[in-house]
Amino acid sequence: MPANDEARILRVWTPVLLRTILITAATILILGLLLMATRSPGYYVQRYQAVQAGGLHERERFGELIANALGGDPHSVMTVGLFMLTLVPLGRVAFCFLLFIRERDYAYVAFTAYVLAGLVVGVMLGRIG
């Protein structure tokens, strides 16, 4: 693929990808807040005050998180929205990685693979730490 084509694809599709994930994540966050306001506003206030007092630990297993979110648990829906937001950079790096593989531009395949690996290591370190 000519370099101009590659640049054009990146310039056209990167903004589309960014905007799509961003809007999806924002919609999920708003939905979570609305669910919280209608179903359990007292729990939100309680959580807020606990966090203010330094009581913070919100680790959930991914499986549980998804199951709870699908069940309409407001807290889990918001957490999924936050994870979705962090997928914005991950999504566009993965997109570039695939594009460079298609173009056989191996230097950039290596760069994007390293960044993707760094993001995965981030999750693993968070789980361990």
Add this chain to the structure above:
Amino acid sequence: MPEIVGGLFALAIVAGLIGALSGLGGGVFIVPALVIIAHMPMKVAVGASMISVVATSAGASVAFVRDGWTNLKVAMVLECATVTGAVTGAYLAGIIPTVVLELMFALMMLQSAYFSIRKRGDDLVEHGDPLSRRLDLAGEIPNDQGQPVHYEVVNVFSGAGLMVVAGLMAGLLGIGSGALKVMAMDYIMHLPLKVSSATSNFMIGVTAGAGALVFLARGDVSTAIAAPVALGVTAGALAGSRFLPHANERVLREAFVVILLLIAIEMGWRALSGI
């Protein structure tokens, strides 16, 4: 609940607005706003800020990439450096005492203030170095008349070195480290300032994303705080980027230097006095 969410949302809108207008990103302002005004612990503020920074970076990047201001290849090369620093920093943030984080934050504010004062015109070079040519990092931007102006890139290794530091600070403090990133590209690699700013903004997403994943996976992000803050900062940043073309750049810069210095003093005082 509506009062709390509304308060956080309003705080975040103001932080996002100021962040976009100053070009420093929302993180620089949302961390002190949450710590000083909402009385949140530093680590909660850092976690919420990191997620907000991902959102603002993505929002602003849409226009910058579409209009050709972002050098995507430079971003991809330098992201290797920033992601290394960011993951290391986010991991260390769970270990380093809060007082040290607050002091580091104050120092970063001073650095950002210094950068805002020193910001100057472009210093373009005619020939790129061999590595830059090998990686095809040169680019073009339109001048005031709309004609394309070619620019070359030099000192990739030195720029990447400073990017590791920028990533480390971002991972530790939940900020985008935009000022350090722009400095690396503008001063060291001789990219045009607008390209440096747009590329820095684009890269901030990955740096903050790497750090945010560590925080989220560790359970160190309070959903109750981060959700309204992320939404508010994004709304503020989008409003700020629309208002920016009509703002007086010199007045804005002077105002922000004062704000940054005040935040540095406040955070430094909190750290030293043990609040």
